[in-house]
Amino acid sequence: MLGAVVSIAVYKMRIRRWIVEHQPASREEGSASVSAGRQYEQDMQRLNSGPKSATTSAGYSCRQSLTSARGSPFRYALHQAWARTREAERESTRLRRIFTYLAASLDALETGIVVSDDRGREITRNLAAESFVAARHGDALVADAITDLQDKALNGQADTSTVELLGNPHRTYEVKASPIKKNGKTLGSVVLVRDITEEQRINDMRRDFVANVGHELKTPVGALILLAESLSADLEPEILKSLIRRIQVESERAAETIDGLLDLAYVETNEHPLDEVVDVGDVVDESMNRVVEAADKRGVSLVSLTVEPAANAGKGDDGMVDAGKFGSEKGGTETASESIVDDYRTKPEMLVLGSRVLLVSAVLNLIDNAVKFTSPGGRVEVQARRCQNQVRILVRDNGVGMAAAEQARIFERFYCVDRSRVRDDNSGVGLGLSIVRHIVRHHGGDVTVESQEGRGSDFEISLPAHRSQ
């Protein structure tokens, strides 16, 4: 037993020594062996397939090749194997590198990609498609659509399906499957999953814009045409006066729509200088002054609530400046001068850099909207406050509110909430909030909305606070 172990060890040592001795001394020697090996292969081919006259020279050449590989066929075969291994390794590294790049490129795509073989077994899926693995809720329906279309693609049928997921947020996916074919044979399938929510929203927006602007212009113009036709008839002076009044009203309506469009174009195309230090208190003050009459008339109480940072206020848990106090609340339909709290005016915390005229226009639009969409006896609150590096203006009402789907579209041009729910015919043409958003974004801020049907809406403007030098 011991003898056998010893002899195995000896043989092992001999083999190891032989390998060390017969390794090529340098890269050149190795490549020389490889080229000699290639020559040997070619010679062998000539010997096997060439005509008889060529066999003698081929045999001679073959021996030469073997000699150039240091004479030993065994040693040559070893070198050849080693060279092939090196080549295979290099090829494998190259393929691995290509695969890594391809996988990374697929992962960088926003479109989900699922590739499967002819038996429906998954070959690969990119990062965007990963979210549909073991998916739940709405995503499970997308995963379901992927499986269904995959089956169709494997039967050679390309198909597309749209999966619309309701709820908050509302999402729409497009699932597209195609068979992978080579020489007429189906090798597998590829499924693409694309989130088309934004695309669809823009499509809807464009369609509604064209429809709404057409409607808004056509209604008064149509009325004007009819009224003009009536004027041509021989009419009594009283009727004539009434018709002229109507023409005036309809003309003003058309002019309002056109003015709105021009205003929006003006704020969008002109770069307004934002070099004025504006007191947000003054902005709120002026805006409320302009709306208070309409609020009185409608029976809506316009209230100003002010949260100002207290002198010793610390930072709250949420990073906001703790409210020192709620400013004095003056409800009811009192005059604007009474409803404005003087405390927050001229405070350095409430200053922003921008255009006073534009900011007043934005805040006025929000307050005006809030009054319009609040029933008589309702309440509209306006609140200005400093929050870290921002000055925020909140306009809150307890009016009709909006559904989530409407909130997502409320800042689009000409978008109006369901008109059947607006109690006032004079609800505007749907440009006000587009103008507000543009003005606020032009100032480096943002405007947000939170609303619930039947409970009211909160519109909040956030503006970067001015840092005095």
Next chain:
Amino acid sequence: MTKAHTQRTFHVEIDHISDLVVKLASHATEAVLRATQALLDGDLNEAQKVIDGDDALDSITVTIEEKCQRLLILQQPMAIDLRTILSALWITSELERTGDLATNICKGTRRIFGAQLTPKLRGLITEMSEEAVRLTRLGVDSFAEKDSGLAAALHDIDDRLDGLHRSFVKEIIEAGVDSTLKTQAAVQLALIARYYERIGDHAVNIGERVFYMVGGWAPENMGAARERERRRLESMSYDLDNLSDNRDGPDESRSG
């Protein structure tokens, strides 16, 4: 086929059943959201689509039931495996019922077609729908993750939906008093609110089944234990009464 292979196949089958339950829940919750949208928009076409789509839910339900029955018969599972299959069967039934309730909401939509809902009613309908869907999704999450804590919490979370239901009924009565809503529409809306409330109850039931699946203890066991205890006490008091009667008897005869 080795024993290990059989077990592996068995667990793959159980996972497949769980996936189907999740899929059924997705269809059911989406049906509820679509039904709500149809109700708010007064969209009869969408309502009809939801009603027609209920067949797909029934089909998944049948598939799950067949798979569960097959596993029960062929594999004779025990412990957690048995409880998982039984729970999947019960939860499937709850989800199928949720789908039926979404269909009922659509049928209600047809009946109240043309009725003008006040903004407050619309807001409450949206809230109830979102809450019902949230509860169902939480129930399914607890099933997929075998989370008994979440399952147990569903009962408390359901209180909010019950509160919304009460507010809705109050609002309907007020709208009826103001004559802004016709009686027929008011009755239908009250029923629709009840459907949402029931969807929440089904979600709570799912939670209870998950609680049973994980720990082997269902809330009914508590009631059953109380009932057993009550009966035991009753029989004890009966025995004591008899005993005291027997004792009183000779005393009386003695005193007599």
